[in-house]
Amino acid sequence: MSTFHGSDLEKIEEIYGIPKEDIVSFAANVSPLGISDGFIDAMKDRLRCIEKYPERDYSELRRAISGYCGIRADDIIVGNGSSELIGAVIRHKKEPKTLIVAPAYSEYERDVRIAGGEVHYFDLRESEDFRLDAAELADRADESFDLMIICNPLNPTSGAVKARDMRMILDRCEELGVICMVDETYVDFADDVFDASCLTSEYKSLFVIRSMSKFFCAPGLRLGYALTSDRDIISGIDAVRDPWSVSSFAETAGAYMLNDGEYIDRVKEYIAGERQRVCDRLSGLRDKGIKYYAPEANFVLVRLPEHKISADRLFETAIRKRMMIRDCSSFRGLDESYVRFCFMKREDNDRLLDLIEETVS
Ligand SMILES: Cc1ncc(COP(=O)(O)O)c(C=O)c1O
Structure with missing residues (x-):
């Protein structure tokens, strides 16, 4: 094994x-x-942040994220790693019938099953070097689905979805009323990959997932965030989650890291x-x-x-x-x-x- x-x-x-x-x-x-050494030094001065509860609405951290990805702070939600937000959006729909682009990160399936949902796969083909055929995916979706999950760049193939294709998929999701979760945990590493964040104001169905674990070398910090203009999803997730799931240490560290150009x-x-x-x-x-x-x-x-x-x-x-x-x-x-x-x-x-x-x- x-x-x-x-x-x-x-x-x-x-x-x-x-x-x-x-x-x-x-x-x-x-x-x-x-x-970085700069980060370690800066955190020495800021360690006393753990003597206080984090802000209830994480407004300063959300402002830092907003500056980093150019999205309105109101459209940002933070979580204990991207894992918390992946689980939260999956549970937001009761027993979600979900279409996952595969091969895929295994936690998606696990979370859908825990939520009592149904997992369906859209399989990428080796004969096409695992490239996504957006028209085929759009065809495969129908109104019986609650959720579609795409990882971009995709773990484990490291391939990416083009801007034109992402729009085609989102147009279809919007038409069908399907939430499209785009997991951009690895997008910060990519040179030319189209990141979907700029589309959140245009597509309510879009839910972008981001993580501080990989690019910022901070998997132990447990900090992630999501971008969406759908107020119902944000308030639905906020209504059922534990308060302060992001620690004041992660809140302070995250704001520093995102500003460290x-x-x-x-x-x-x-x-x-x-x-x-x-x-x-x-x-x-x-x-x-x-x-x-x-x-x-x-x-x-x-x-x-x-x-x-x-x-x-x-x-x-x-x-x-x-x-x-x-x-x-x-x-x-x-x-x-x-x-x-x-x-x-x-x-x-x-x-x-x-x-x-x-x-x-
Ligand atoms: C595609 C993908 N999404 C999400 C995660 C979870 O990341 P986090 O540490 O932010 O919970 C991972 C971790 O390996 C991953 O590969």
Whole structure:
């Protein structure tokens, strides 16, 4: 069994006897640049924020988010990680009949099932390099659905939906009265990916999910936010959630991070550089049977040559060298020939690529 979630480092420690501090997690999709020294210094001065409850309506944090993504603060809702908001919008509709674009992040299905809903999948095809055919998706939707879920850029393929296609899908959702949740957890890493935030005022059916976990290297902070102009959804979610689900520490830290332009540029530039470098090296392995799907986010999906090595075997070989990759065989639509890994420090990326090259040569 090697289909661990990227955050399962304790399990790895237990099974393989490798101290978790020594493992390079290529599976968690978190930026390798860490938090900045400036942020650490600033938080030392602000630590006393935990002596108070956070603001009830998080107005200062929402103002910082508004400045970061150019959306009215009234159209922003914050949550304990994007996970809280994904669950909340799914539960907002009773027993939601949901159409999920797959392969997909597994928590969507779990949340829909917990809410007593029905899960249907719109499967992307390998023969089309997992690219979304928006017209086909729009055709597949009908008024019996309550919710559609699209991840953009998509985890695990790292592919993206074009602006024109997003509009076609949203037009259809608007016509049918279907909520369209677009999970943009990885959008900050992307160079040219169309982010749907600018469409929230135009499409009431649009519910955009964002996270501070991956790009800002803060999965332990548990901070995410959502963007929507649908007042009913915002008040419906607010009415049933626990008060203060975002801590005053996360409230203060989040506002600082979103204003740290120098750090934001540094992460974007670093990831863009590594994305290009890793792709160049993977392209060089094409004649060895390696295929990869053009990545837009901070990770890449790779298909291994079937007769040479399986995802399970590559996982085992890599973990013994203290590198944890994601065996993607548990994703719907993928099998034991797919692995995913994110871009870490340059020397670690090279170590992993050397290992892949060795195993397929
Ligand atoms: C596509 C996607 N959405 C949401 C999440 C959850 O992120 P958060 O830490 O903000 O709850 C993840 C985490 O891996 C993810 O991959």
